[in-house]
Amino acid sequence: MTTTLPGVSRGARRSPGSRRSVVAWLFLAPFALLFLLFTAIPTVAALGFSLTDLRGTDLRHPLAVDFTGLENYLRLFQDDTFVRDILNTSVFVAFGVPLTMGIGFALALALNSGIRRLGGLFRSVFFAPVVTNIVAVALIWQYAFNANGTVNKVLGGVGLAGPNWLDDQHLAMPVVILLGVWRNFGTAMVLFLAGLQAIPQDVYEAAALDGAGRWRQLRHITLPLLMPTTLLVSVLLSVFYLQVFDEPYLLTDGGPLGSTESVALYTYHQFGAGQFGLSSAASFVTLALVTLVSLVQFRLLRPRA
């Protein structure tokens, strides 16, 4: 009870209050330490690195590093590879987000419209890709989309000669996006399901009494009331796809001819080449894109009060 009056506890009971603060910070210490070391300091340091010509070989000689200001950023945007990778990443977001959301939403609608029997089973099946290891799945994907793989076997069955998907400049990206969609639609589905179940049933009953059919109910009740969930899912997925790394790295390592290289992969490749400054600058472009996309979407989709 003594804690509920901050004005009193701060003035009159100064010593027990500050002692309590010390205890509380002891509780927080393990998390705070790891947070400082692996999130706070790295974020600030990454900004610092991005303004220098730091190389992997400089780690033992920090004094040899020069402050170069915005030079890394200028280099990035004059680099055709980086510009191409930004476009690739945009393609990933532009196709990945709507596909993932569309499939997730359709399945959530289906599961929410009175599927009693097997509902739990369907939900588990659709969610299983989310928890599955990406390296393992990517291997299966390579196996299936190989020139002699299972997908082409199926195509051969109907008389079509399938290409070598992942070696084709125009076909690799769709396959990589497909893997991303397969891996993420379960998350979208579960979030949409939670949103749908939060809509009170009597709203629909009232609408049905007024003669509104299913389509009008969907358009005038479900979609508007689901707006906060839609916003959440689209931001989550955009932020996720903007950082896409695992799928292109594992399936194609950015190839063929860079056609699937994402910004995150560029960051990784520059890091691997020892270009820590340039790599950090690229990673800050990602951070900027993530922030920008989130802000724009919150603006566009915020429910009007």
Next chain:
Amino acid sequence: MTALTAPRSAEVTSADRTAVRRGSVSRPLLYAALVLCALLTMLPFLWVISGSLRGLDEIRADPGAWLPLHVTLDNFVRLFRTEGFARFLTNSVVVAALVVAGNVVAASAAGYALAKLDFAGRRIAFAAVMAAMMVPSTTVFVTQFVITVDLGLADTLTGIALPGMALPLSVFIMRQYALSVPDELLEAARIDGAGEFRIFFRIFLPLAGPAVATITIMSFLVSWNNFIWPLIVAQSTSSYTLPVGLAATSQAAAHVTDYGLMLAGAIVVMLPVLVLFLFLQRYFVQGIAGTGMR
């Protein structure tokens, strides 16, 4: 969807109402569509199972075949004999154990403090937890790597585990749970003269079972499936985790393409998670839905 709607009269009976709620008219079609989607979703899993049970000669003869002609466990036998595989498996287990332990300790203490203790800087501390959930991993991995090198932990299992040992999401889950524990319980113990640590261990933790379970499952999953960070930190094969080892093996073998070995490896990586998921899917799904809605 319009086409599937039953014509509705102005007079609505209670039977009609349940029809509205359940959408009974379209049900057979709905089930058919769901079964089709489920099969498509499961295809990769079916491929991997069927592929891993085929012998090497059979795979070479016809890589794309659907079903094994002769079911064999040969791939798994060869996998466990492969150099390094047992090591990768052990490494993955050790890293996951460290990550889970770290999360349970750090997050339960931090979550409790954020929810139940009044202290200077509480709002800032909570804001920091929320902000930490937003920072893209691609933004920090270079500097995380430099720090890990400076700590002398590059290429060690501790270095692989450390950044994941206190996930902000774990703290968030624990805080939300702690908020639901009544203050009166803790106050009563305080009046009886119990110290904060005693209250935490004797009263709060025993009540926090479900939250601890959630954190355990979630952090195990994150650690077991983590790829980009171990890929960066593990520099010699002796510290590879299973996913990194598997990826490296498959890339090194790109021209040999021993798919049998790879598919068996894929099964071993996926199996613990799928088994865990099978038993606990309700909590996974609720966990995702719950954190999303708040």
